[in-house]
Amino acid sequence: MxxxxxxxxxxxxxxxxxxxxxxxxxxxxxxxxxxxxxxxxxxxxxxxxxxxxxxxxxxxxxxxxxxxxxxxxxLPAQPHPPYSVVVPVRDRPRQLDRLLGSVGTGHPVIVVDDASRRPAAVAAVAALHGARLVTLPVNAGPAAARNAGLRHVTTPFAVFTDSDVVLHPDTVPTLLRHFADPRVALAVPRITGLPGPADGWIGRYENARSSLDLGHHPAAVRPGSPVSWASTACAVARVDALTDGFDGSLRVGEDVDLCWRLIKQGHRVRYEPSARAAHEHRARLDDWFLRKLVYGTGAQPLAERHPEFIAPAELAPWSAAFLAALLAQRRWSLPVAGAVAGATALRIARKLDGTSHPHRLALRLTAIGAVGALGQASALLTRHWWPLTALACTASRRARRAAAVAALADLTLEHRRDRAGLDPVRYGVARRLDDLAYGTGVWLSAAKGRSTAALRPRIVR
Known part of the structure; x- marks a missing residue:
C-alpha cells in the first residue's frame, strides 16, 4: 500500500x-x-x-x-463518503437530541441504548431523528455498546461519538480525508469544551486542561510520543480494520486499548486538531474529581494488555542518571548532572559526525532531552507517585524541596500555557486535585491487580 x-x-x-x-x-x-x-x-x-x-x-x-x-x-476529499454514526448512550435524552441534531443527514445513525433507566425517553429522541435504535438489556459499558452498534454498520467507515458531544459540520469530512492514507485505521478530532455560559472554576480549568484535549498540533498517535493515545469520544474508523472491535471487558481505557492494538497491527492513528468536536465537560467538583479518578483506574488493565506501553515515564539511561544526581541534592549533584549531560552531548555529536556544527546540534538535543526528563520527573512526583511523595515529605527535607520545586515549576509553566481564565491559586488547586484524583485511581488499580507495572518507569535506549 x-x-x-x-x-x-x-x-x-x-x-x-x-x-x-x-x-x-x-x-x-x-x-x-x-x-x-x-x-x-x-x-x-x-x-x-x-x-x-x-x-x-x-x-x-x-x-x-x-x-x-x-x-x-x-488531502484528497471523497465527494460523498459513506459512513455510519454509532452513538452509545445511557439516559441523557437531552444531550442525545443535541448530538443527533448536529450529525447531519444522508447517513445511517445507530443509537445503542445501554440499559437506560428511562428507555422511553431515549427511544423517543432516536425516533425523532430517524435513528436506528439498538437496546441492550443489561448495562455493558461504552466499549460493549459501541461493538453492538458496530455489528449493524454496513458502510466502510464508522463514526463513534458519545452522546455528550456536538459535531461541527466539517468534523467528519475533515477526518475522512486522512483515510487517503491506506494505513490509517482511526482518525480523531480535537475535543474542546462545549460553548456556553461561564462555568465555575473547575469548568474553566477543564476547558483548558481536559484529559480529552490533545492540543493544537497534528500528530501521529503512538506510545512514547507527545500524543500517546486518543479518545473515542469522537472518532472515525475504517470498519475493516476493527476486526476485534473494542475490548468489551473494559469500562475505562477502552479507547487507549483500541489505539494501541491498531498500532501493534501496523495501522496508523491520526490526531487532527483542525477538526473539532465540542464536549460537555464535567464542571461540578465531585463529579469531575470522580471522573479523573476513574480514568486512573484504567492503568492496570492496560498494563496487563500492553506492558510495553503503559510506563508512567520513559527515560534513557543517561537521563535517569541525570535525574538521580539532581534528586540527590548533594554538593556533587550539579557537577555530576552536568558531567552526565556533557558526556551525552559528546556521544550524540559523534553520531552526528559529518554534519555541519555537530556539537551545537548535540547540545541542543541534549538540552531538549534534559528538559523532557525533568518534566517526566515532575509528573511522577506530583501525579503518578504522589502517595510516595507525600510519605517521603513527612520524613525528608530533600523530598519536600523536590516536591515543592516540581509543583511550582509545573504550575508556572502550565498556567502560562493554558490561559484558563483562572488566577494562579485556583488553577494550582485544580491542577493538584487533578493529579491527586488520577494518581489515586492508578494506585487503586495497581492494588486491585496486585502489580506495580503501571507505576514503574521504563529505561529505554
Missing amino acids: TLPVGFVVELDRHTRAVDGGRALVGGFPTRLIRLTPRARRLLAGRRIAVRDAASALLADRLLELGMANPVVSA
Whole structure:
C-alpha cells in the first residue's frame, strides 16, 4: 500500500533540517536521517507532495518516523463518503437530541441504548431523528455498546461519538480525508469544551486542561510520543480494520486499548486538531474529581494488555542518571548532572559526525532531552507517585524541596500555557486535585491487580 498521488505531508514542528538541508533531525524517538540529492529535491520548503513512487516512499517514511504530518487541507476529499454514526448512550435524552441534531443527514445513525433507566425517553429522541435504535438489556459499558452498534454498520467507515458531544459540520469530512492514507485505521478530532455560559472554576480549568484535549498540533498517535493515545469520544474508523472491535471487558481505557492494538497491527492513528468536536465537560467538583479518578483506574488493565506501553515515564539511561544526581541534592549533584549531560552531548555529536556544527546540534538535543526528563520527573512526583511523595515529605527535607520545586515549576509553566481564565491559586488547586484524583485511581488499580507495572518507569535506549 502506498500513498496516493496528490497526498501532501509537512515536516513536524519538532523536525529540523540540518547540514544545509542534507539531513533531518526529529521524530519519536529522535533520530537523524540523511537525504540523498534526489530526496532533497522532493522537499519544497517543509512540504513533500506525492507525485511518483520516490516521493510516496519518502513521505511514507517520514510519516512512519513521526517526522511529518499530512496537510489535511491538501488531502484528497471523497465527494460523498459513506459512513455510519454509532452513538452509545445511557439516559441523557437531552444531550442525545443535541448530538443527533448536529450529525447531519444522508447517513445511517445507530443509537445503542445501554440499559437506560428511562428507555422511553431515549427511544423517543432516536425516533425523532430517524435513528436506528439498538437496546441492550443489561448495562455493558461504552466499549460493549459501541461493538453492538458496530455489528449493524454496513458502510466502510464508522463514526463513534458519545452522546455528550456536538459535531461541527466539517468534523467528519475533515477526518475522512486522512483515510487517503491506506494505513490509517482511526482518525480523531480535537475535543474542546462545549460553548456556553461561564462555568465555575473547575469548568474553566477543564476547558483548558481536559484529559480529552490533545492540543493544537497534528500528530501521529503512538506510545512514547507527545500524543500517546486518543479518545473515542469522537472518532472515525475504517470498519475493516476493527476486526476485534473494542475490548468489551473494559469500562475505562477502552479507547487507549483500541489505539494501541491498531498500532501493534501496523495501522496508523491520526490526531487532527483542525477538526473539532465540542464536549460537555464535567464542571461540578465531585463529579469531575470522580471522573479523573476513574480514568486512573484504567492503568492496570492496560498494563496487563500492553506492558510495553503503559510506563508512567520513559527515560534513557543517561537521563535517569541525570535525574538521580539532581534528586540527590548533594554538593556533587550539579557537577555530576552536568558531567552526565556533557558526556551525552559528546556521544550524540559523534553520531552526528559529518554534519555541519555537530556539537551545537548535540547540545541542543541534549538540552531538549534534559528538559523532557525533568518534566517526566515532575509528573511522577506530583501525579503518578504522589502517595510516595507525600510519605517521603513527612520524613525528608530533600523530598519536600523536590516536591515543592516540581509543583511550582509545573504550575508556572502550565498556567502560562493554558490561559484558563483562572488566577494562579485556583488553577494550582485544580491542577493538584487533578493529579491527586488520577494518581489515586492508578494506585487503586495497581492494588486491585496486585502489580506495580503501571507505576514503574521504563529505561529505554
